[in-house]
């Protein structure tokens with residue numbers, strides 16, 4: 001499978017879903033799409049037939065507001081149907097605006113930022129205790145790293161030598177109110193995590209090959225957890241949304257959806 | 272007329288900060304949702320952005336207050352009343368620092384974003400902290416009246432407001448306001464509806480419908496959850512046949528629970544409470560959710576008729 005083509009198709013579905021629902025966090029969805037595609041279509045041992053498999057890999061979307069990207073992929077993978085997902089955010093729908101583990105394929109509920117890393121540490125610790133081969137993956141937002149609880153987790157991961165844990169920081173340099181550096185500076189994220197004892201990889205975060213190579217490298221790293229600082233573009237793939245703080249949770253109009261789809265189709269043709 | 276209460280608060284603070292240089296507004300990446308962009312631009316020296324860090328938000332506010340500032344910490348009610356609850360308990364209430372905690376987008380106003388974003392337990396949690404007052408203003412006039420108190424008084428408080436514009440309960444200039452006294456929105460003799468926050472408007476509409484059917488219903492705006500206006504509650508218990516409470520809150524530890532506890536001890540009266548469920552609410556916007564659980568005017572009328 002060409003993962004880059006898949007990521008473009010997923011982006012088209014995300015944009016369409018958010019327009020249809022009239023709500024969603026489009027900027028962060030588009031920045032994290034490539035990471036999720038690499039994990040769900042290549043790297044992770046997960047699938048609709050494995051939701052209760054004790055050895056399935058674990059995934060936590062700590063930046064839970066980007067659930068539309070996750071839903072779109074889970075629907076495409078057959079955890080539930082694309083038709084069902086059309087009820088997203090509507091009255092009585094089971095698909096709410098943040099991950100919820102009543103939905104097949106979702107491990108834990110998130111949405112309040114700063115929880116996911118600790119939960120992922122618990123999952124990775126359990127694998128060590130039970131000698132299970134599964135790996136745990138978690139995606140944090142860079143704004144999310146303002147939360148003190150993230151750094152409690154950052155201390156604990158190396159403490160327990162969790163080399164079965166891989167953390168992504170979606171380093172798109174934006175949060176709601178503007179750039180991370182204006183709101184609460186994160187540079188150098190690499191130096192911060194390294195000083196906490198992590199194996200730190202810093203990559204172009206919308207580059208599929210770089211993501212895939214980093215995940216492989218993390219798997220081979222022993223004795224400590226890996227954090228992949230994914231230098232992404234918020235809104236990636238739709239040029240008028242890229243790097244615009246306002247597209248954190250704006251909903252595209254029908255015309256904007258058409259323009260976005262056209263651009264994504266062009267990008268796909270150019271692959 | 273309708274207006275979002277966050278706008279009223281932001282505009283009030285913008286004016287006040289011009290004359291009171293001790294006013295400091297703090298946000299946790301919540302400047303836009305608090306309608307505080309104009310304030311932040313106009314008063315950059317009296318504005319502190321802490322990022323997505325609610326514990327830091329409340330701790331810094333407490334430090335500012337202990338050094339003589341008048342901090343207003345503005346953050347989504349869901350996170351402010353849970354993530355930073357210990358800071359509210361220890362650094363604000365226990366240390367008695369004059370911090371005003373403004374919980375925005377409260378109750379279920381985040382709708383389909385789900386339980387992480389709902390604050391349906393904040394009367395219980397924040398109200399259970401010794402020394403912390405709790406207020407749920409119902410409309411723009413009531414919010415403004417409260418803000419006038421908050422900029423001059425010296426006690427900490429938690430205020431919860433919704434995200435959306437709310438219809439006016441009171442006509443301009445017609446609010447008869449005394450701090451910590453419930454407002455009688457409408458007088459009546461057969462039943463008293465006690466409501467707080469956004470649902471006061473629904474209670475008022477319900478009472479109008481009931482009045483058209485010849486039923487005399489009193490409506491109290493209990494914006495002051497703590498200290499509760501016990502006098503108004505007991506007066507209602509004595510003068511009307513039953514009490515119906517309406518709140519955007521869980522069944523535990525909220526307005527209905529407090530009214531029932533008070534009347535049971537002082538003047539046993541039939542009390543029925545309309546609340547959100549003890550469960551994550553159904554998916555929908557706040558109007559959907561209110562309707563689903565019978566918290567809108569239609570649901571209130573139905574419950575009132577069962578009591579009358």
Ligand SMILES: Cc1ncc(C[n+]2csc(CCOP(=O)(O)OP(=O)(O)O)c2C)c(N)n1
Nearest residue numbers: 028111112113141142143144174175176300
């Ligand atoms: C504890 C908590 N505080 C505040 C919020 C509100 N919120 C939702 S998304 C967001 C910004 C997140 O920025 P970032 O982590 O950088 O995510 P991304 O840029 O990938 O969308 C905020 C403040 C929240 N969900 N949880």
Ligand SMILES: [Mg+2]
Nearest residue numbers: 142143172174
């Ligand atoms: Mg970001």
